Amino acid sequence: MHMKRAVPVVVGAALITLPWWARDMYQLHLAQLIGAYWVLIAGLNLVVGFSGQLSVGHVGLLAIGAYAFAIITGTQGLHPAVGVACAGGIGALCGLLLGLPSLRLPGFYFAMATLAFALIVSEIILAQGALTGGGVGLPVPGFPAPFDTPQGTYWLILIVGGLITWLTWNVARFMWGRGLIAIRDSVVTAEAVGIPVFRAKLTVFVFSGLTAGVAGALFGSIQSYVTPDTFIFELGLFFFVCIVIGGRGSIVGPFIGTAVLTALPELVAPLAKLGNFFYGLLLLVVVLVVPEGIGRLIEVLLERIRPRKIGSTAIEPDLERLAAAIRRGRA
Amino acid sequence: MSSLQARDVTKSFGGLTALSSVSLELRPGEVHGLIGPNGSGKTTLLNLFSGYYRPDAGTVVLDAEDLSGAPVQRRASVGVARTFQKPRLLGTLSVLENAMLGGWRHVDSGFVGTALSSPKVRAEERELRERAQELLHGVGLGPVLARRANLLEHAEQRFLEIARGLAAQPRFMLLDEPAGGLTGAEIGHLGAIIQVMRDCGIGVLLVEHHTDFVFRTCDCVTTLDLGRVIKRGTPQEVRADPEVIRVYLGA
Numbered sequence: 123m124h125m126k127r128a129v130p131v132v133v134g135a136a137l138i139t140l141p142w143w144a145r146d147m148y149q150l151h152l153a154q155l156i157g158a159y160w161v162l163i164a165g166l167n168l169v170v171g172f173s174g175q176l177s178v179g180h181v182g183l184l185a186i187g188a189y190a191f192a193i194i195t196g197t198q199g200l201h202p203a204v205g206v207a208c209a210g211g212i213g214a215l216c217g218l219l220l221g222l223p224s225l226r227l228p229g230f231y232f233a234m235a236t237l238a239f240a241l242i243v244s245e246i247i248l249a250q251g252a253l254t255g256g257g258v259g260l261p262v263p264g265f266p267a268p269f270d271t272p273q274g275t276y277w278l279i280l281i282v283g284g285l286i287t288w289l290t291w292n293v294a295r296f297m298w299g300r301g302l303i304a305i306r307d308s309v310v311t312a313e314a315v316g317i318p319v320f321r322a323k324l325t326v327f328v329f330s331g332l333t334a335g336v337a338g339a340l341f342g343s344i345q346s347y348v349t350p351d352t353f354i355f356e357l358g359l360f361f362f363v364c365i366v367i368g369g370r371g372s373i374v375g376p377f378i379g380t381a382v383l384t385a386l387p388e389l390v391a392p393l394a395k396l397g398n399f400f401y402g403l404l405l406l407v408v409v410l411v412v413p414e415g416i417g418r419l420i421e422v423l424l425e426r427i428r429p430r431k432i433g434s435t436a437i438e439p440d441l442e443r444l445a446a447a448i449r450r451g452r453a
Numbered sequence: 454m455s456s457l458q459a460r461d462v463t464k465s466f467g468g469l470t471a472l473s474s475v476s477l478e479l480r481p482g483e484v485h486g487l488i489g490p491n492g493s494g495k496t497t498l499l500n501l502f503s504g505y506y507r508p509d510a511g512t513v514v515l516d517a518e519d520l521s522g523a524p525v526q527r528r529a530s531v532g533v534a535r536t537f538q539k540p541r542l543l544g545t546l547s548v549l550e551n552a553m554l555g556g557w558r559h560v561d562s563g564f565v566g567t568a569l570s571s572p573k574v575r576a577e578e579r580e581l582r583e584r585a586q587e588l589l590h591g592v593g594l595g596p597v598l599a600r601r602a603n604l605l606e607h608a609e610q611r612f613l614e615i616a617r618g619l620a621a622q623p624r625f626m627l628l629d630e631p632a633g634g635l636t637g638a639e640i641g642h643l644g645a646i647i648q649v650m651r652d653c654g655i656g657v658l659l660v661e662h663h664t665d666f667v668f669r670t671c672d673c674v675t676t677l678d679l680g681r682v683i684k685r686g687t688p689q690e691v692r693a694d695p696e697v698i699r700v701y702l703g704a
Binding site: 303 | 503524526528529530534537542545546550553554555556557558560562567569570574577578584587588590591592594595609612617622638639645646649652653
């Protein structure tokens, strides 16, 4: 029990104090980037890791959020808070428009629909030059004080990321989490217990659109300039891979996946040269060796440390208790 | 008196008539057995009750509500639960969480309330957890509450399916071959659990090949053959019926 309390406190303290112990501005920038990615991935995790809908196109929603923020805050000159809110709202709306026709499709076709969406967004951004700057791109403004320094921006991202992690954690640990996992692992069971499958899938997809839009605003702002090339399709695949490597049905796993996959190639020079090869190799190793991902690996290690007794005992119903439990519900 | 009824239901697949004009009434506090040879239409009838098929003709009715065209989910919300021939559990979740999943229909909290962990969500969660725990202790799974469901033995999976169904607080329970693969002692426990459900006023439909178990457990037995009802009555009447003996029980 001590471990369970201590770990989040230590990790939280480390994250809050990061600007003081990060070795240089580049590491701080990486931490900002991980945070912005995580805002998107945390929402996407409910779609991919929990309800099992394989979206590879969230980079399109990220781009929409980034451009919405750049246009509203930069071109139109509105307050950045309004820009972030609009980026989230537009992201959610686009999630709804994408989800409505595509979430009824079976897995493979759904993945193709999200892929097509990402490609279309990229083309629209190029075509609407008057609004988006076309291939030249747009400058993205930063945030006002006290978030105008690199440290301040980092803390802003930390606050938003923490809030969204808390929201998804609540979804995961209560009834909705079980319902989404039922949709992922057995639609027949989900229907039999009364879960409105399509509506539930659409709800979390819209939520993931919202977080992707907000992530786009944060991401655009820390990049300070966006072009269509910022949002290459590989980035969408990268988000997806972070979740698969992290483990389905886990929140800690995909977070570790995001942090490791973002930071490692940047911090370890030889890995940077490998580029996508590194991601590919890591994905292959995880799928072959620990198909349930990092999250499950942690669980298994914890179980090793404190093994639970797995004894086989014959089933002995307690009929009076059963009758009381059934009657209690009916009273 | 409320009841779950199939009224003159007909269902065919391609040119094959799986059920032709079959009626069956399931009453609260009654265990109704459904037997017959393979291909006689038992599973088709169960799937009509549980909403996976729609009847070509006839209706499925609960009280005054016509459920024939209603989606599967509607069954859960009006109080019809079921178990599956091959247990369908969520392997990565614990036994307790699998049972709690059955209580979906009693959770009003929407997505936003859940994400914000509103007091109502937490109260519902607590209530559901307690109910599921009591049910699991009741069916004999108390010692394995925290175990991942993919580590359960066969009998434990079957009993967990029943607990999940009961977590919905159903008025009617459809059991699809619940005795399949159980040992004699486990079948005894299953029978006792079904008696408890009946005594608590739940109507139980028991689709089962294990005829001794059916005759021992049921108040009323319907026998199907080639998509038609050939005999309905008390276990004694059905067991002694020459037609049932000829097509199903054997001499």
